[in-house]
Amino acid sequence: MFIDRKFPKSRLRRLRLNSNIIDLVSENDLSSNDLIQPLFIKENLKGTEKIESMPGILRFGEDALLKEIEDIINSGINSVALFPVIDSSKKNNQGTESTNSSNLICKSIRNIKEAFPEIIIISDVALDPYTDHGHDGIIVDDYVDNDATIEILKSQSLVLADAGADIIAPSDMMDGRIGIIREALEDANYKNTILLSYAAKYNSKFYGPFRDAVNSANNLGNSSKASYQMSQKNKNEALHEVAMDINEGADIVMVKPGMPYLDIISSIKETFKIPTFAYQVSGEYSMLKLAINKGWLDENVMLESLLSFKRAGADAILTYSAKDISMEIKNK
Numbered sequence: 001m002f003i004d005r006k007f008p009k010s011r012l013r014r015l016r017l018n019s020n021i022i023d024l025v026s027e028n029d030l031s032s033n034d035l036i037q038p039l040f041i042k043e044n045l046k047g048t049e050k051i052e053s054m055p056g057i058l059r060f061g062e063d064a065l066l067k068e069i070e071d072i073i074n075s076g077i078n079s080v081a082l083f084p085v086i087d088s089s090k091k092n093n094q095g096t097e098s099t100n101s102s103n104l105i106c107k108s109i110r111n112i113k114e115a116f117p118e119i120i121i122i123s124d125v126a127l128d129p130y131t132d133h134g135h136d137g138i139i140v141d142d143y144v145d146n147d148a149t150i151e152i153l154k155s156q157s158l159v160l161a162d163a164g165a166d167i168i169a170p171s172d173m174m175d176g177r178i179g180i181i182r183e184a185l186e187d188a189n190y191k192n193t194i195l196l197s198y199a200a201k202y203n204s205k206f207y208g209p210f211r212d213a214v215n216s217a218n219n220l221g222n223s224s225k226a227s228y229q230m231s232q233k234n235k236n237e238a239l240h241e242v243a244m245d246i247n248e249g250a251d252i253v254m255v256k257p258g259m260p261y262l263d264i265i266s267s268i269k270e271t272f273k274i275p276t277f278a279y280q281v282s283g284e285y286s287m288l289k290l291a292i293n294k295g296w297l298d299e300n301v302m303l304e305s306l307l308s309f310k311r312a313g314a315d316a317i318l319t320y321s322a323k324d325i326s327m328e329i330k331n332k
């Protein structure tokens with residue numbers, strides 16, 4: 001299609017003459033509406049606590065949480081994703097605390113919604129922050145049992161919907177869970193609860209710092225999630241996963257991790273044309289942030305990496321840098 005646009009009739013540098021022209025013809029951009037801030041909430045913590053493997057990221061006690069949400073809203077962000085760090089005495093092999101309607105996350109959702117009714121709350125559905133073995137499901141004979149796990153995920157979803165979560169995000173990768181959760185939500189009359197499926201979630205080493213953050217790393221030890229999370233070698237399988245989840249009632253699908261899997265985001269968006277999110281996971285964030293803090297990389301690499309998600313077709317991005325980037329966009 002570019003066949004007769006020869007030099008000097010075509011000089012592509014004309015459209016790079018200055019920043020206003022560059023912006024005028026830009027194909028993609030990032031706005032605060034595209035960003036979702038993940039937050040770690042820790043039980044019985046007063047104030048905040050640093051997470052060693054995630055520079056600049058904190059765990060928030062229940063007292064400090066509302067102030068942080070206020071700052072996030074003031075930065076221009078409308079959505080947060082909540083992750084619990086529960087008391088280790090409450091972890092067991094079934095992750096039953098996940099279904100307690102007054103657990104840390106349900107309480108936090110109610111508190112946030114009371115103070116800031118407009119903010120969109122995304123709540124993870126999976127058992128790993130609640131199990132003493134660190135897996136996302138229930139273990140039967142050394143294997144994470146799919147159908148038994150879904151039963152508990154269903155109860156977890158209902159308590160989250162009841163607490164007021166706008167979006168429920170199963171991140172567990174059990175087969176069939178979207179359909180069963182959707183049916184349970186309909187039956188309980190939560191007809192507008194949005195299901196964001198972590199549809200293409202890879203078995204990735206980039207989740208390392210997150211597992212430190214929610215204190216599941218030690219529980220998990222050397223055990224692998226390969227029997228439920230996707231193989232790093234596959235691409236067609238991601239389309240199969242997404243097709244299944246759409247058929248079962250997902251409203252939005254997500255790819256995770258982000259930057260090493262841009263090809264997957266792009267194929268999903270091209271194929272299904274449905275809302276597609278990307279998760280710039282903890283390891284991606286930490287490696288960039290550490291290099292920025294050391295002065296080895298310019299701080300702009302964070303925005304550059306997020307633009308790659310937009311080019312690939314992502315509609316929104318979960319990123320630990322959401323608040324900072326949103327402030328930057330606002331002050332530009």
Ligand code: PBG
Pocket residue numbers: 124126127128136171172206207208209210211280281282283
């Ligand atoms: C748990 C869950 C994980 C992440 C989000 N939800 C970790 C895992 O699957 O082990 C990782 C997010 C990140 O690394 O930032 N189901």
